[in-house]
Amino acid sequence: MKDFHILYKSLRKIDWRVIEIIFKKMWDYKYVPSDLILKLSGIKESELNKILRRLSDDGLLDNRSQPYFGSSLTFLGMSLYSLRKLVTRNKLDMLGKKMGEGKESVVYNCYSEKYGECVIKFHKLGAHFRKIREKRDYGDLHLSVLTVRSAKKEYSALKRLFGIINVPEAFAWEGNAVMMELIDGKELFRVRLENPEDALDIILEDTKKMFRAGIIHGDLSQYNILVSDDLYIIDFPQHVDLDHENWPDILKKDIENVLSYFKKAYGIEKDINSVTKYIISE
Ligand SMILES: Nc1ncnc2c1ncn2[C@@H]1O[C@H](COP(=O)(O)OP(=O)(O)OP(=O)(O)O)[C@@H](O)[C@H]1O
Ligand SMILES: [Mg+2]
Ligand SMILES: [Mg+2]
Known part of the structure; x- marks a missing residue:
């Protein structure tokens, strides 16, 4: 390519x-x-x-x-279209280097006169792509449409959560691309924390705050938490709202991922049921 x-x-x-x-x-x-x-x-x-x-x-x-x-x-084609739109809207001034490529996205560094150094995430897959395909009314859409929905969904979660928990500030959305604040940090799994108990408390507290804001992450793990001076939660295209029929299972899976990572990496044990209760309590 x-x-x-x-x-x-x-x-x-x-x-x-x-x-x-x-x-x-x-x-x-x-x-x-x-x-x-x-x-x-x-x-x-x-x-x-x-x-x-x-x-x-x-x-x-x-x-x-x-x-x-x-x-x-x-x-x-979709990514270039999105770039072009961001440039013509004066959101983006320079595309930088590729920072990473996952199965769901490609992330680039970029520069904007308005926002300074930032990142652009180009969505590759539609979130819940399989489920959407099963629904007949979506059956005849090209997959590229789903990448736009995915980007839009991520952008809207970032907007809703900004100021409530630490997430990158979302600057713009076009097509399959979301332009957001650059978090100068590393994924949790790459870092040896000095005070893992405090970090775990913050992550669970953030999960509770997200829940209160009506959002369940849906892919919360050591790969989607960035550590800089603070902790930041990223990667929201698969998030669900509380009207999703499966939200209790999705929430539980998120909590389970986090708890099992802290147990494996730091030997910290917490009971999943009491943590879950705490998160959904008033
Ligand atoms: N705002 C940001 N600031 C700094 N780095 C970022 C930011 N957003 C994403 N990244 C980097 O890009 C990687 C991929 O981003 P993200 O997790 O959002 O996409 P993804 O493709 O869904 O990932 P995966 O395929 O692992 O599920 C992150 O693990 C992180 O290293
Ligand atoms: Mg990720
Ligand atoms: Mg992801």
Whole structure:
């Protein structure tokens, strides 16, 4: 896969126009018909075909010819679209180095005149992707749509929790990308804590505060807690609200992950039932 930077610079206005049309219409079509792109873009047919082919060769589009000619955005295409939007909204001034790549996202350093050094997380998978697929009404959406939902969901959780617990401040959301504060720290599992009891208390207290705010993390663990001068909780696309039918199990799993890590790493033991009771109590 070519670098984001190189591809971004290689795109012309006319390419962005095509990409934007596909983004806008992907809610209505799994593959946006070439005929529709032709109509909306006003680009000559031969020229459009060239553009669609080139964008597909560069890995930005997923084109298909059956049962009609159509295109959808790949992860790369979606991410570049999101970058472009952030740049044109004057949120983002420079994309930096890749900080990490997980199965669910790619995280980059970035710089913004407005916010200083920050990070961009590009979502790769839709949260609850399997569950959504099972629902018939979502059956005909392209997966790229789900990455947008995932990013939106993360952005909204960060917004809701900021000021309640330590989370990165969310600066912007576009497409599959969330731009947020850079936390200068390491994941909990990489760190040897000096006072693990205090850290565990803070994490459980944060879990309680999240619960009061109506949010259950859904993937809380030593991988999604960053340690700097303070502790920060990250990675929210799979969070659930209290109207989720399974919230008690999801909450319990979060607590279990945390308790078993502190037991394994520091020999601290706490009873899961009393901790759970404490977290859901007034
Ligand atoms: N705001 C941030 N500040 C600093 N580093 C961050 C920030 N957000 C994410 N990271 C880094 O990027 C990694 C991946 O981010 P995150 O956990 O949100 O995504 P993920 O792809 O869902 O992860 P995973 O695939 O492990 O579930 C984090 O483990 C962390 O190292
Ligand atoms: Mg993570
Ligand atoms: Mg994750």
